[in-house]
Amino acid sequence: MSGFFSRERIVAPNNYNRWLVPPAALAVHLCIGQAYAFSVFNGPLSKVIGITESTPDDWKLTTLGWIFSLAIFCLGLAAAFGGKWLEKVGPRVTMFVAACCFGGGFLISAIGVQLHQIWLLYLGYGVLGGIGLGLGYVSPVSTLIKWFPDRRGMATGMAIMGFGGGAMIGAPLSVFLMDMFKSATSVGVTQTFVVMGVLYFISMMIGALAIRVPAEGWKPAGWNPPVGKVNKLITNNHVHIDQALKTPQFYLLWLALCLNVTAGIGVLGQASLMIQESFKGSVTVAAAAGFVGLMSLFNMGGRFLWSSASDWLGRKNTYMIYFLLGIAMYSSVPAASQSGNVAMFVTFYCIIISMYGGGFSTIPAYLADIFGTKFVGGIHGRLLTAWSAAGVFGPVLVNYIREYQVAHGVAKADAYTDTMYIMAVLLVVGLICNLLVRPVHAKHHMSQKEIDSFDASGARLADAH
Numbered sequence: 085m086s087g088f089f090s091r092e093r094i095v096a097p098n099n100y101n102r103w104l105v106p107p108a109a110l111a112v113h114l115c116i117g118q119a120y121a122f123s124v125f126n127g128p129l130s131k132v133i134g135i136t137e138s139t140p141d142d143w144k145l146t147t148l149g150w151i152f153s154l155a156i157f158c159l160g161l162a163a164a165f166g167g168k169w170l171e172k173v174g175p176r177v178t179m180f181v182a183a184c185c186f187g188g189g190f191l192i193s194a195i196g197v198q199l200h201q202i203w204l205l206y207l208g209y210g211v212l213g214g215i216g217l218g219l220g221y222v223s224p225v226s227t228l229i230k231w232f233p234d235r236r237g238m239a240t241g242m243a244i245m246g247f248g249g250g251a252m253i254g255a256p257l258s259v260f261l262m263d264m265f266k267s268a269t270s271v272g273v274t275q276t277f278v279v280m281g282v283l284y285f286i287s288m289m290i291g292a293l294a295i296r297v298p299a300e301g302w303k304p305a306g307w308n309p310p311v312g313k314v315n316k317l318i319t320n321n322h323v324h325i326d327q328a329l330k331t332p333q334f335y336l337l338w339l340a341l342c343l344n345v346t347a348g349i350g351v352l353g354q355a356s357l358m359i360q361e362s363f364k365g366s367v368t369v370a371a372a373a374g375f376v377g378l379m380s381l382f383n384m385g386g387r388f389l390w391s392s393a394s395d396w397l398g399r400k401n402t403y404m405i406y407f408l409l410g411i412a413m414y415s416s417v418p419a420a421s422q423s424g425n426v427a428m429f430v431t432f433y434c435i436i437i438s439m440y441g442g443g444f445s446t447i448p449a450y451l452a453d454i455f456g457t458k459f460v461g462g463i464h465g466r467l468l469t470a471w472s473a474a475g476v477f478g479p480v481l482v483n484y485i486r487e488y489q490v491a492h493g494v495a496k497a498d499a500y501t502d503t504m505y506i507m508a509v510l511l512v513v514g515l516i517c518n519l520l521v522r523p524v525h526a527k528h529h530m531s532q533k534e535i536d537s538f539d540a541s542g543a544r545l546a547d548a549h
Contacts (some may be wrong), residue, residue, distance in 0.1 A: 109242065
């Protein structure tokens with residue numbers, strides 16, 4: 085089994101068609117991207133006992149919000165530790181473990197719903213599922229950067245766009261399955277979790293079996309690395325995975341990603357409920373699920389389009405656009421809500437979410453530009469701890485500020501206003517961090533002898549024997 089899953093078994097021949105690799109990445113990312121559709125479960129999970137309406141014994145939305153936060157928190161931690169492991173063992177075994185964790189997390193959560201034990205949902209979808217999210221997320225990224233050195237931004241967009249599009253499939257699938265399984269004594273979540281866990285495991289295994297890595301020294305036909313620097317932030321040198329943590333650039337990018345994600349992830353976690361409460365009576369549950377799916381489409385498209393554009397605009401300039409346009413959008417959302425303009429509300433959020441997704445797909449190429457490509461997988465994994473932090477900050481800001489305001493007499497339709505202004509301020513701070521990014525000092529660069537003495541995981545080759 086270890087031989088079948090080993091990195092050596094998936095090294096492609098020199099004439100291998102690199103365009104066969106992105107579908108393998110999508111097979112995994114379209115599954116784990118279901119996390120963005122988890123908000124469609126919040127309503128039914130808050131009525132597991134009452135069935136038609138919440139009872140005092142049912143779970144509160146603030147309690148349920150921690151499932152998503154835990155999943156994102158564990159995603160970041162798993163990516164941080166798994167990124168280095170991925171470079172050593174290869175993407176196939178990492179995808180296999182991700183499939184087991186993510187699919188298994190659904191099954192444990194199903195038991196938790198059936199027994200009405202919230203800790204099993206925290207353990208299943210939150211912890212185990214979150215580990216599957218993290219390992220599945222980082223698995224194809226460095227692989228596709230190596231397959232597409234001529235288009236780093238496009239490569240990371242292809243690797244990550246599926247994660248943004250997962251809700252486009254997950255939201256309607258969840259609603260369909262819950263409607264099919266619900267009865268007078270069940271909201272249908274238990275059975276839905278079981279079916280989705282099995283389906284996602286199968287799809288992720290297809291991706292794991294299809295993935296390939298290029299041979300050492302491979303490059304696209306007719307392409308040669310540029311001799312000079314087109315952009316002063318793009319380096320031809322390499323920084324060791326551990327040395328990267330000693331540079332200010334790593335922490336500036338960590339903050340930029342964290343703040344951009346915090347501003348968007350709280351909205352994604354409560355998207356279905358937010359639009360229903362903002363436009364009470366005019367937006368149905370089905371329409372809200374459609375809104376989640378539409379945001380997923382823009383999340384997915386933004387990951388590919390924005391990151392591809394960054395190949396021409398430059399990574400720093402692209403992040404500038406994210407922050408400046410995001411500040412304007414978040415500041416305008418309350419006006420759209422108060423005026424009852426659903427179309428404007430949806431438009432603003434679709435633009436916001438496209439840049440939220442673009443931030444994720446642009447960051448690996450940003451890291452490769454600044455730290456080199458040798459250890460980008462491990463460095464990217466460690467930077468994703470910013471996602472862990474944002475996975476807590478974002479939902480907490482949205483959920484608890486909403487609950488506080490509602491408890492103090494604020495109408496539910498107006499309960500998100502202050503939060504949107506807070507998000508705009510966070511993006512101002514992120515803008516400043518991005519402006520401060522400069523090329524890495526030469527003292528952090530590795531010599532060719534040092535590069536040859538380490539494998540892609542950052543371990544000395546002598547230590548591996």
